[in-house]
Amino acid sequence: MKRFWGFVVKEFYHIFRDYRTLLILFGMPAVQMLLFGYVITNEIKDAQIAILDLSKDEVTRRISEKVLSSGYFILEKNLTSFDEVDQVFREGNVKLALIFEPEFAKNLDKAGKAKVQIIGDASDPNTANILVNYLQGILSNYLISLNAEKIPMQITPEVRMLYNAEMKGVYMFVPGLMAMLLMLISALMTSLSITREKELGTMELLLVSPLKPLQIIIGKVSPYVFLAFVDACIIIILGNTVFGVPIVGSVVLLLFESLLYICMALSLGILISTITSSQQIAMMVSLVALMLPTILLSGFIFPVENMPWILQWLCHIMPPKYFITIIKSIMLKGNGFEYIAFETAVLVGFTLLFILLSVKKFKVRLA
Amino acid sequence: MLNIDQHSRNIYFAIPPLKMNPISVEHISKKFAGVNALDDISFRVDKGELFGFIGPDGAGKTTLFRILTTLIIPDTGKALINGLDVVKDYKKIRQDIGYMPGRFSLYSDLSVEENLNFYATVFGTSIAENYELIKDIYIQIEPFKKRKAGKLSGGMKQKLALSCALIHKPSVLILDEPTTGVDAVSRLEFWEMLKRLKHIGITIIVSTPYMDEASLCDRVALIQDGKIMTMRSPAEIIKTYPWKLFSVKSDDIFRLLNDLRQISQAYTVFAFGQSAHVSFKEDQENEESLFEYLKTKGHSGLKISQATATIEDCFMELMMKS
Amino acid sequence: MYNPDAENVIVVSDLVKKFGSFVANDHLSFEVKKGEIFGFLGANGAGKTTTIRILCGLSYPTSGKLKVGGFDIYKEREKIKKNIGYMSQKFSLYDDLTVYENIRFYAGIYGLRKKVIEERASDLMKKLDMKDARDKLIHDIPLGWKQKLAFSVAIIHNPKIVFLDEPTGGVDPVTRRQFWDMIFEASRNGITVFVTTHYMDEAEYCDRVSIMVDGKISALDTPENLKNNYGAGSMNDVFLKLARAKVN
Numbered sequence: 001m002k003r004f005w006g007f008v009v010k011e012f013y014h015i016f017r018d019y020r021t022l023l024i025l026f027g028m029p030a031v032q033m034l035l036f037g038y039v040i041t042n043e044i045k046d047a048q049i050a051i052l053d054l055s056k057d058e059v060t061r062r063i064s065e066k067v068l069s070s071g072y073f074i075l076e077k078n079l080t081s082f083d084e085v086d087q088v089f090r091e092g093n094v095k096l097a098l099i100f101e102p103e104f105a106k107n108l109d110k111a112g113k114a115k116v117q118i119i120g121d122a123s124d125p126n127t128a129n130i131l132v133n134y135l136q137g138i139l140s141n142y143l144i145s146l147n148a149e150k151i152p153m154q155i156t157p158e159v160r161m162l163y164n165a166e167m168k169g170v171y172m173f174v175p176g177l178m179a180m181l182l183m184l185i186s187a188l189m190t191s192l193s194i195t196r197e198k199e200l201g202t203m204e205l206l207l208v209s210p211l212k213p214l215q216i217i218i219g220k221v222s223p224y225v226f227l228a229f230v231d232a233c234i235i236i237i238l239g240n241t242v243f244g245v246p247i248v249g250s251v252v253l254l255l256f257e258s259l260l261y262i263c264m265a266l267s268l269g270i271l272i273s274t275i276t277s278s279q280q281i282a283m284m285v286s287l288v289a290l291m292l293p294t295i296l297l298s299g300f301i302f303p304v305e306n307m308p309w310i311l312q313w314l315c316h317i318m319p320p321k322y323f324i325t326i327i328k329s330i331m332l333k334g335n336g337f338e339y340i341a342f343e344t345a346v347l348v349g350f351t352l353l354f355i356l357l358s359v360k361k362f363k364v365r366l367a
Numbered sequence: 368m369l370n371i372d373q374h375s376r377n378i379y380f381a382i383p384p385l386k387m388n389p390i391s392v393e394h395i396s397k398k399f400a401g402v403n404a405l406d407d408i409s410f411r412v413d414k415g416e417l418f419g420f421i422g423p424d425g426a427g428k429t430t431l432f433r434i435l436t437t438l439i440i441p442d443t444g445k446a447l448i449n450g451l452d453v454v455k456d457y458k459k460i461r462q463d464i465g466y467m468p469g470r471f472s473l474y475s476d477l478s479v480e481e482n483l484n485f486y487a488t489v490f491g492t493s494i495a496e497n498y499e500l501i502k503d504i505y506i507q508i509e510p511f512k513k514r515k516a517g518k519l520s521g522g523m524k525q526k527l528a529l530s531c532a533l534i535h536k537p538s539v540l541i542l543d544e545p546t547t548g549v550d551a552v553s554r555l556e557f558w559e560m561l562k563r564l565k566h567i568g569i570t571i572i573v574s575t576p577y578m579d580e581a582s583l584c585d586r587v588a589l590i591q592d593g594k595i596m597t598m599r600s601p602a603e604i605i606k607t608y609p610w611k612l613f614s615v616k617s618d619d620i621f622r623l624l625n626d627l628r629q630i631s632q633a634y635t636v637f638a639f640g641q642s643a644h645v646s647f648k649e650d651q652e653n654e655e656s657l658f659e660y661l662k663t664k665g666h667s668g669l670k671i672s673q674a675t676a677t678i679e680d681c682f683m684e685l686m687m688k689s
Numbered sequence: 690m691y692n693p694d695a696e697n698v699i700v701v702s703d704l705v706k707k708f709g710s711f712v713a714n715d716h717l718s719f720e721v722k723k724g725e726i727f728g729f730l731g732a733n734g735a736g737k738t739t740t741i742r743i744l745c746g747l748s749y750p751t752s753g754k755l756k757v758g759g760f761d762i763y764k765e766r767e768k769i770k771k772n773i774g775y776m777s778q779k780f781s782l783y784d785d786l787t788v789y790e791n792i793r794f795y796a797g798i799y800g801l802r803k804k805v806i807e808e809r810a811s812d813l814m815k816k817l818d819m820k821d822a823r824d825k826l827i828h829d830i831p832l833g834w835k836q837k838l839a840f841s842v843a844i845i846h847n848p849k850i851v852f853l854d855e856p857t858g859g860v861d862p863v864t865r866r867q868f869w870d871m872i873f874e875a876s877r878n879g880i881t882v883f884v885t886t887h888y889m890d891e892a893e894y895c896d897r898v899s900i901m902v903d904g905k906i907s908a909l910d911t912p913e914n915l916k917n918n919y920g921a922g923s924m925n926d927v928f929l930k931l932a933r934a935k936v937n
Contacts, residue, residue, distance in 0.1 A: 006797030010786065017785045205472045205531075208436050209489045210462050364457075366438040424859030425832050521733045547859075550732030551889065551925060552932040576859055579925075591861065620894070621873040637866050640893030640923065641912060683862050 020281075028288070039296045041306050047131050048076035048305075050088050050097045055104035059114075063142055067098065072134045085119060089162055090335050092325065095121050096131045113154045122164035123332045124172050127303055132159055163248075163332040174239040175327035176300030179320040181235060182258070183265045183294050184286070186228045190269030191282040193220050198277050204366065213362040217355070221266045225259075228266070232258040248334030257330065257340070260347050261323045267354035268319075274361040294320045322346045387450045389414050389539050389570040390435065395444035397430055404430040405441070406593040412572055417565045419584035420574040421682065427593040428574035429469050432543045435572070436466045448539055462490070465532035469543040471524050475517025479508055479527055482516050483534060490535035500567070501530045504560050522553030529560065533569075540564065540571045547576065558583045578679040589682050596685040601678060608676035608684060610634055610646040613657060617666040626664045637683060642670075644680060691896035691911065695722040697756075698850055698881045699744065704753035706739050713739040715904035717753070721883060723849075726876050728892050729885045731901030732932065737885050738854065740901075744883070745852055746770050758849045771799065774843035777854035781839035784828040788819060791827060792842055799846035813841045833864035837871065844875055851875065853884040857891065869894055889925035898924070900931055907931050 015021050049067070053060050068075055076094050079085060088094045099117040101107070108114040118135055120128035139155050146153060164171045197203040206216065236254065239245040247254060269286065276282045296302065297311065298320035304312055315321055322343040329335040329343075337344075390412035397405040405427045412418045420428050433439040434446055437457035446453040448460045473482045483505075487493050498505075508526050511519065516527060525545055532540060542561075546554040558580065561571055565585075573584070581587045581601050588598040597604060617623045620638065627636040627645050634646045645657075654671045661669055676684075699721035706714040713736045721727045731737045742748040744757055746766045755762035758772040782791045789810060796806040814820050817837055822830055830838075836856060844851050853872075857865045869891065872882055876896075884895070892898050892912060899909040908915055908931060912924055921927045 003798050003800055006794055010783070010790070010794045013786055013790065014783070200475070201468065201470050201472045202474055204438065204468045205466065205486075206489075207438060208461050208464070208466045209486070210458070210491070211489055365440065366433060423832075423861035423864075426861075548733060548887070550932065551928050552732075555929070578862065621877060624870070624873075637863075638869060638894060640890045679862050686861065686863055 032292070035292070035296055035311075038308050038311055039302045041302070044127060044130055044134075044303065044306055045071055046074045046305060047072060047095045047127070048093055049073040049131075050077045050079050050085070050094045051075065052079035052082065052085065052097065052099040054102040055100045057103075057105040059105035059108060060100045063100075063139070064098075066142055067135065067138055070134070070138055072131070072138075089119070089121055090329075090333055090339055092121075092329065092333075092339070095124075095127060096135065098135065108153060108155070112152060113156060115156050115158060117158045117160065119160045119162055122161035122167055122171070123328045124303065125161070125164055125167040125169055126172070128161060128164075129167065163328075168244070170239075170243040171245055171332060172301075174235075174243060174245045175324050175331065176295075176298070178232070178235050178239070178258075178327060179261070179298060179300065179323045180291065180294045182228060182232055182262055183268075183290055183320055185231055186224060186262050186265035187269035187272065187290050188283065188286040189224050189228075190221060190266050191272040191276070191286050192279055193224075194270065194273035195276055195279045195282040199279055207364065207366070213364060214359055217270055217358055217362065221263075221270060224266055225262060228262045229255075229259055232262065245331060247331050249330035249336065253337060254327070254330045257323070257326050257344065257347075260344065260351070261319070261326075264319055264347050264351040264354065267351050267358060270358045271354045271361070274358050274363070293318055297321070298324055300324060319347060319350045388412060388447075389449055390418075390572060391447040392431075392435075393445045395431070395434060395441045395446055397427075397434065397439065397441050399430075403593045405434075408444070408593075408595055410588060410595065410598055412570055414570055415565055415568045416570055417561060417583075417585045418570075418572045419581055419587040420572070420590055421576070421578060421581050421587050421678070422574075422590035423576055425592075426590045428590060429543055430593075431590075432466075432469075432541055432572075432574060436464060436541055437461060462535075463537055463539065465535070465537035465540045467525075467528045467532050467540075467542045467545050469547075471528065473516050473524070473528055473531060476515060478513050478515055479519070480512040482527065483531055486531040487534045492535050494534065497534055497536050500536055501533050503563060504533075505530045507556075521549045522556070525549055525553065525557055526560075529557070533564070538570065540569050542571065542573045544574050544576065546580065554580070578677070578682060581678040587678075589678075589685060591682075591686055591689070594689070596689065597681075604678060604681050605676050608681050610648055610684070611650060611652060612644055612646050612674045612676050612680065613652075613654070614639070614642045614644055614672055614674035615657065615661070616642045616668070616670040617661065618668040619666065622664075623661070623666060626661060626666070630660070635683070635687065637680075639677075639679075644674060646680075646684075691725050692722060695724060697721065698723045698758055699727075699883070700754075700756045701744075702754040704740070704743065704755060705751045706736075706743060706748070707751045712904050714743075714750075717906055719899060719906060719909055721850075721881060723881055724876055724879050725897065726872060726882045726884065726895045728895030728898040729883060729901070730892055730898055730928065731885075735901040736904040737901055741852055741854055741883070741885065745773060745775055772849045774846070774848040774851035775854075776839050776843040776851070776856055778856060778858040779854075782827045782835060782842065785826060787824045787826055788814070788830070788838065789823045791838070792845065795842045796845050799848075801846055809845055813838075813845065817841060833860055833867075836860055836864065836868055840868065840871055844880060848880065850881045850883060853882065855885055855887060857886065857888065865891075889923065889928060892924040892928075900928060902931060907934075 051064055053064065067073055077088060079088065085097055088097070097119040099119070101115045104114045118132055120132050122128045136157060139157065143153055143155060161167055197206065240247060272285050273282055276285060294300065297315045297318050299315065304315045304321070307315065326340045326343045329340050388411045393409050395405055395408045396403070408431060420431070422428055430439065434441050434453060435448065437453045437460050440454055448464060451460050453460060477485065483494055504526050508523050511523065516524065519527065529545070546557055561573065565571055584601065586598065586600050587604065589596045615623065615627065620641065620643065623643055624636060624638060627633055627643055632647055632649055632652065634648050636643055636645045654673065657671050658669060697720045701717055701719050704714050704717040705712070717740065729737055729740070739748070743750050743755065746762065746769050750762065757769045760768045762769065786794065792810045792813065793806055796809065814823060819834060819838065822834070827835060840856065857868055860868070876882055886892065895912065897909065897911050898915065900907050915924070915927045916922065919927045919930050921930060
């Protein structure tokens with residue numbers, strides 16, 4: 001028993017004397033608790049809504065006021081015609097559109113019924129569903145407040161879900177999965193590649209050779225570009241054939257953007273490997289520091305708009321967030337390049353930044 | 368003919384100056400975590416010389432060699448390879464040196480042939496181009512050329528690493544403990560190969576912890592705790608051993624060592640295989656008095672003779688002095 | 690000291706160890722006497738490390754009979770482990786523990802009582818002249834000290850046999866000899882020493898030496914006899930002659 005105890009004491013010494021272990025034991029859970037706590041929420045607030053008021057009467061104004069003061073919605077745009085609806089959704093700045101039919105108040109008064117159209121962006125079906133429910137709730141509350149008089153009244157909402165009529169959850173998951181998987185594969189593979197050479201000692205001979213750092217880096221990335229691209233194609237094909245995720249837009253554009261994302265992830269992997277010296281650390285950093293934020297902070301599952309502003313700000317520096325927007329835009333909305341030019345530029349920027357930093361941080365010497 | 372080098376704006380003569388040493392080191396020092404890995408090291412190696420650095424682990428050999436191969440920057444001092452500075456001109460130096468690091472640094476999952484091909488390509492040459500140079504060495508592992516490098520024996524790994532270091536016909540060869548952990552036969556063969564390379568005019572600098580390998584070099588530097596204790600040809604080092612040395616044998620080495628240590632005039636007493644080496648500062652000591660003394664201590668099977676110092680004796684003497 | 694009439698502390702009979710179809714140990718048979726310094730030599734890959742691991746109970750033989758310290762290797766493995774000490778070049782002490790913590794840990798593993806540990810630790814550190822280094826991390830002490838300390842720790846529980854796997858690799862010549870002084874002393878105190886080494890002059894310090902070539906024992910005798918039989922001036926030459934004979 002005593003020798004067992006002696007052994008346990010020794011293990012405690014090792015743990016407390018290694019700051020890395022301490023970081024994992026105490027630092028990581030704290031961070032994860034905070035992250036998960038703030039990110040996971042099923043309530044939505046401040047969702048962007050567009051209103052097309054074809055009636056512009058007192059009732060519609062009152063309803064609009066109620067909607068906008070509910071806390072669930074923020075007015076993004078007041079639409080003037082039906083043609084603008086498609087555009088505003090393509091641009092991706094609006095989650096929901098509320099359309100009042102012409103002569104709304106008159107119809108409600110005279111015939112006891114009036115129609116509204118609710119259009120939701122179902123590329124994120126969960127959010128769309130929740131928002132539609134909120135809106136319908138607000139409408140019926142309004143009706144109840146009116147029915148202080150005995151006359152039965154109805155506001156019939158016609159609900160249309162854009163891009164994902166059947167509200168398939170998989171339409172949301174597949175793009176997110178793509179972002180996560182490609183990031184993981186690419187970054188993990190390249191981060192291991194350089195650190196493996198450092199660990200095994202073969203880097204020593206490489207450094208003494210005439211190979212330039214840029215040649216070494218690009219040389220290491222090249223095989224993976226091709227392989228990861230094949231992976232991307234497989235994922236898209238599986239998503240399309242097995243899960244029925246449509247490719248409404250241009251396939252060529254989709255493949256090009258995937259290639260760009262892969263290059264970005266590969267460069268990130270290289271950057272990680274220039275700053276770590278062991279494969280284990282490289283793997284941990286890739287898995288924890290990349291996968292977790294990709295899942296939580298990219299809008300993959302949990303909408304960005306619901307997070308505290310500090311996390312929202314963090315989300316904006318997550319490359320996967322931009323890629324998910326791009327994929328959904330092309331696959332579900334069928335958008336052309338103009339709509340994703342900004343996100344593409346961001347990805348290009350990230351790629352160049354990582355490559356630049358890698359070349360700078362690549363140690364031309366051992367120490 | 369004058370060449371103006373753009374980077375350093377120096378003017379080099381197209382024909383290298385007569386007295387330029389392939390390796391020239393001046394007052395190099397390097398600290399790691401507050402400890403002096405190298406302390407004011409200076410030396411020069413001549414063209415075609417086989418120069419050895421002898422010393423135990425931690426003496427500073429690997430640190431020095433990494434500075435020469437441009438992998439580490441010294442804290443102070445200057446080192447030149449073929450007249451090029453290891454800090455400023457590292458890119459040019461890397462084209463022209465051959466290096467065998469302290470541990471096996473080739474790709475275990477590539478075959479013998481694939482490894483050699485890789486390094487040939489990286490240096491812009493091919494196996495065929497310089498085959499003559501490595502033939503004597505490579506021919507011993509050629510039957511295994513399809514085998515993965517990780518599956519070779521220690522001796523074969525060394526031969527492969529040497530071939531890869533030579534494949535681009537370097538003028539300077541830097542070998543860090545190439546014979547450590549290798550069996551005695553392979554060690555001998557390796558040094559034979561080095562001698563042949565030296566005759567072609569390649570300058571070779573080698574480090575080793577094995578003292579007996581010192582005698583195979585043209586000149587050696589004995590290094591301990593980052594300092595060079597002495598630097599000359601092995602024969603000269605042995606000649607400069609200052610004390611009178613006796614080799615003593617008896618049937619009980621343990622008791623022998625203890626009894627010899629009791630002698631007040633004995634300066635050092637060390638075991639050397641089955642004999643003890645005992646040194647005296649005074650010249651009067653001789654075999655007879657030693658014999659008498661040990662006989663009274665009850666030793667049997669005594670054999671005493673005056674001995675010439677070995678490199679190891681000299682190394683230990685220098686260690687005791689510092 | 691080799692005494693042919695002393696009791697056997699290690700008896701190996703027809704030891705075979707195979708890894709797949711590769712035969713690492715090919716029908717080895719030998720005995721080691723109490724108090725002997727037994728040198729176990731051979732090239733890398735000859736099978737030395739395999740044998741030591743089997744003797745220490747770290748690995749199972751494919752076939753053959755072995756007794757270590759009088760205990761059977763198959764049935765009394767745990768008893769063997771309590772009665773032996775082990776030290777290798779690659780690892781012995783924990784870098785991030787202090788000198789004293791290492792001593793206490795290993796002594797504790799072998800079941801020594803607190804008071805005994807304190808006594809022996811104190812004696813040990815005094816003998817090695819390391820009293821001031823008691824609370825220094827192993828990481829920060831010189832290599833020579835590490836080796837000597839590791840050996841002392843390996844025998845702190847007065848085992849019957851201590852196994853040393855290339856214990857003096859890379860150490861300076863003075864420290865090496867100090868190390869062997871400690872080995873001689875241990876042998877005098879009745880501890881049997883089973884040591885492997887690459888330094889041929891160290892082979893001469895042994896009472897008897899066995900040389901392994903390709904998984905078989907090619908020679909086993911005192912260094913003196915080996916040199917006479919092979920007409921060699923040193924153990925190095927004996928080794929070369931044996932190795933070259935194999936090639937031919």
